Amino acid sequence: xxxxxxxxxxxxxxxxxxxxxxxxxxxxxxxxxxxxxxxxxxxxxxxxxxxxxxxxxxxxxxxxxxxxxxxxxxxxxxxxxxxxxxxxxxxxxxxxxxxxxxxxxxxxxxxxxxxxxxxxxxxxxxxxxxxxxxxxxxxxxxxxxxxxxxxxxxxxxxxxxxxxxxxxxxxxxxxxxxxxxxxxxxxxxxxxxxxxxxxxxxxxxxxxxxxxxxxxxxxxxxxxxxxxxxxxxxxxxxxxxxxxxxxxxxxxxxxxxxxxxxxxxxxxxxxxxxxxxxxxxxxxxxxxxxxxxxxxxxxxxxxxxxxxxxxxxxxxxxxxxxxxxxxxxxxxxxxxxxxxx
Amino acid sequence: xxxxxxxxxxxxxxxxxxxxxxxxxxxxxxxxxxxxxxxxxxxxxxxxxxxxxxxxxxxxxxxxxxxxxxxxxxxxxxxxxxxxxxxxxxxxxxxxxxxxxxxxxxxxxxxxxxxxxxxxxxxxxxxxxxxxxxxxxxxxxxxxxxxxxxxxxxxxxxxxxxxxxxxxxxxxxxxxxxxxxxxxxxxxxxxxxxxxxxxxxxxxxxxxxxxxxxxxxxxxxxxxxxxxxxxxxxxxxxxxxxxxxxxxxxxxxxxxxxxxxxxxxxxxxxxxxxxxxxxxxxxxxxxxxxxxxxxxx
Ligand SMILES: Nc1ncnc2c1ncn2[C@@H]1O[C@H](COP(=O)(O)OP(=O)(O)OP(=O)(O)O)[C@@H](O)[C@H]1O
Ligand SMILES: [Mg+2]
Numbered sequence: 001x002x003x004x005x006x007x008x009x010x011x012x013x014x015x016x017x018x019x020x021x022x023x024x025x026x027x028x029x030x031x032x033x034x035x036x037x038x039x040x041x042x043x044x045x046x047x048x049x050x051x052x053x054x055x056x057x058x059x060x061x062x063x064x065x066x067x068x069x070x071x072x073x074x075x076x077x078x079x080x081x082x083x084x085x086x087x088x089x090x091x092x093x094x095x096x097x098x099x100x101x102x103x104x105x106x107x108x109x110x111x112x113x114x115x116x117x118x119x120x121x122x123x124x125x126x127x128x129x130x131x132x133x134x135x136x137x138x139x140x141x142x143x144x145x146x147x148x149x150x151x152x153x154x155x156x157x158x159x160x161x162x163x164x165x166x167x168x169x170x171x172x173x174x175x176x177x178x179x180x181x182x183x184x185x186x187x188x189x190x191x192x193x194x195x196x197x198x199x200x201x202x203x204x205x206x207x208x209x210x211x212x213x214x215x216x217x218x219x220x221x222x223x224x225x226x227x228x229x230x231x232x233x234x235x236x237x238x239x240x241x242x243x244x245x246x247x248x249x250x251x252x253x254x255x256x257x258x259x260x261x262x263x264x265x266x267x268x269x270x271x272x273x274x275x276x277x278x279x280x281x282x283x284x285x286x287x288x289x290x291x292x293x294x295x296x297x298x299x300x301x302x303x304x305x306x307x308x309x310x311x312x313x314x315x316x317x318x319x320x321x322x323x324x325x326x327x328x329x330x331x332x333x334x335x336x337x338x339x340x341x
Numbered sequence: 342x343x344x345x346x347x348x349x350x351x352x353x354x355x356x357x358x359x360x361x362x363x364x365x366x367x368x369x370x371x372x373x374x375x376x377x378x379x380x381x382x383x384x385x386x387x388x389x390x391x392x393x394x395x396x397x398x399x400x401x402x403x404x405x406x407x408x409x410x411x412x413x414x415x416x417x418x419x420x421x422x423x424x425x426x427x428x429x430x431x432x433x434x435x436x437x438x439x440x441x442x443x444x445x446x447x448x449x450x451x452x453x454x455x456x457x458x459x460x461x462x463x464x465x466x467x468x469x470x471x472x473x474x475x476x477x478x479x480x481x482x483x484x485x486x487x488x489x490x491x492x493x494x495x496x497x498x499x500x501x502x503x504x505x506x507x508x509x510x511x512x513x514x515x516x517x518x519x520x521x522x523x524x525x526x527x528x529x530x531x532x533x534x535x536x537x538x539x540x541x542x543x544x545x546x547x548x549x550x551x552x553x554x555x556x557x558x559x560x561x562x563x564x565x566x567x568x569x570x571x572x573x574x575x576x577x578x579x580x581x582x583x584x585x586x587x588x589x590x591x592x593x594x595x596x597x598x599x600x601x602x603x604x605x606x607x608x609x610x611x612x613x614x615x616x617x618x619x620x621x622x623x624x625x626x627x628x629x630x631x632x633x634x635x636x637x638x
Binding site for chain 2: 055058060063064065085088089090091092097098100101106111112119120123124155168172
């Protein structure tokens with residue numbers, strides 16, 4: 001995958017919310033790349049900033065209190081951060097599409113399924129009503145909706161959750177976008193339907209060569225789908241590597257804890273491992289030191305006073321943890337290494 | 342999805358609108374009220390074709406006559422036919438009601454949806470302006486504006502413009518709060534994520550989903566504005582005395598001898614007002630019920 005062209009490039013992204021007149025960063029200095037045709041998974045607990053990051057890419061942050069304060073987002077080499085809303089509208093739905101968590105509420109209850117699929121076509125193409133209708137039926141067939149000629153005139157309340165998510169996918173892939181952002185697309189669905197939706201996403205990625213950024217809580221999904229993984233904690237990337245590497249040798253204690261919390265068949269439900277404590281809220285974020293230290297079983301004195309940086313800990317493997325010397329900031333590293341020698 | 346037997350009547354195949362319509366048709370009181378209101382509107386606006394008498398003609402010889410075959414509802418103190426004036430008066434009262442409601446709903450929805458959708462500074466500015474207008478003392482401003490505009494705009498329209506200018510604030514607030522709640526729904530961000538423009542998101546996605554609140558507000562306004570017109574005209578601050586309206590007709594009940602001895606002069610407009618306002622309110626209740634998303638979706 002690595003020899004592909006870079007599709008999305010994010011550099012030092014900072015996205016802040018203004019709370020009581022002060023700005024708190026929900027995405028704090030995030031940099032990464034997505035290659036063409038790549039499936040990258042973003043994992044992390046609730047409140048880690050995964051959705052804020054995907055909305056930053058789409059430039060769909062709540063206007064009243066959220067803002068990208070620093071950093072660059074480049075799509076196919078073209079910067080997105082300084083585009084106007086109107087210019088972004090040419091990108092949204094055509095170049096980059098998004099699928100949401102709640103298929104129950106992501107469709108407008110007062111319009112037919114067909115008209116909602118046709119909307120994306122009319123937004124970007126000069127297309128007649130009949131042609132759009134035909135295309136919408138073809139798209140529904142493509143995402144595995146049976147009897148599309150009938151469903152096209154039905155309303156969202158007539159469809160099951162899985163069907164609605166298929167409709168959302170049909171809308172998202174209507175114009176063959178190069179990047180599909182799926183924000184927990186299966187969380188609201190039951191298990192058998194989850195598998196079908198993931199299968200559908202995989203087949204889209206393979207047939208249409210769409211890159212997918214998949215946000216999920218479910219490491220099982222990651223293992224199955226992803227080429228590479230990004231672990232987020234408290235607005236920052238704490239570890240990133242290929243999927244195989246991450247599962248075989250996780251470096252960050254947070255990743256280890258996440259991997260540990262996957263229920264295993266042979267284990268009792270009571271012995272399910274959970275990570276104690278919660279993600280610090282935006283307003284109570286530690287300014288110095290590691291953000292995971294209070295919940296970390298391996299924390300030591302430095303974790304309070306020294307802020308780790310994201311640094312290589314293996315081949316194509318980055319982590320942000322003071323257990324690894326490369327993660328010490330420069331001024332501390334020389335001292336530390338001196339001691340060791 | 343509600344699957345109680347009661348709701349199975351409303352087929353799953355129907356659009357939310359079709360279900361609401363069916364529900365409304367089942368509401369007898371609302372249907373009767375609708376028929377009555379339509380009847381009142383039709384005969385009021387057809388008044389010139391139904392009646393032959395000249396409404397402005399003052400007939401000194403026929404003042405304060407009780408109902409007879411010549412004058413079905415009698416004549417007033419200037420000898421004008423009460424029945425004819427009632428129809429023409431309905432025309433004015435309803436026109437004030439309909440026009441004010443239309444202007445207030447359009448302008449209020451525009452301001453409210455822009456404020457609610459964009460939020461932030463836009464919202465702040467628009468809502469401060471709304472509060473400012475809402476804090477005008479209504480009666481004082483009606484009197485002052487009436488005096489200023491009098492002569493530049495013809496008769497009834499002075500009143501329509503004045504009342505509209507002072508009344509859109511409530512609607513703007515209601516629409517804003519509905520939009521604020523509605524825009525949290527994921528389908529709004531989903532629409533934005535496929536490149537739909539802000540104007541289209543408001544018009545195509547948000548307004549249809551808050552339209553039930555707007556319709557109910559419109560019925561309340563309609564009934565309220567007919568009452569406001571009547572009250573102002575009764576107090577002689579409304580439409581000019583030369584134009585018949587239900588309020589103007591009522592103002593003759595000021596005089597004790599009319600109130601006590603000549604009920605045919607004031608009872609017809611009073612009844613017309615009460616029954617019309619009541620029927621509008623029943624229609625409003627019916628619409629509210631029919632459009633309630635909990636029972637249709
Ligand atoms: N509109 C908002 N106003 C203020 N703070 C917000 C807003 N939206 C999100 N946040 C904060 O930003 C942080 C990141 O939220 P985000 O929704 O991105 O988390 P997430 O990783 O997507 O979680 P989940 O898995 O629950 O979807 C959280 O601390 C949250 O409280
Ligand atoms: Mg989220």
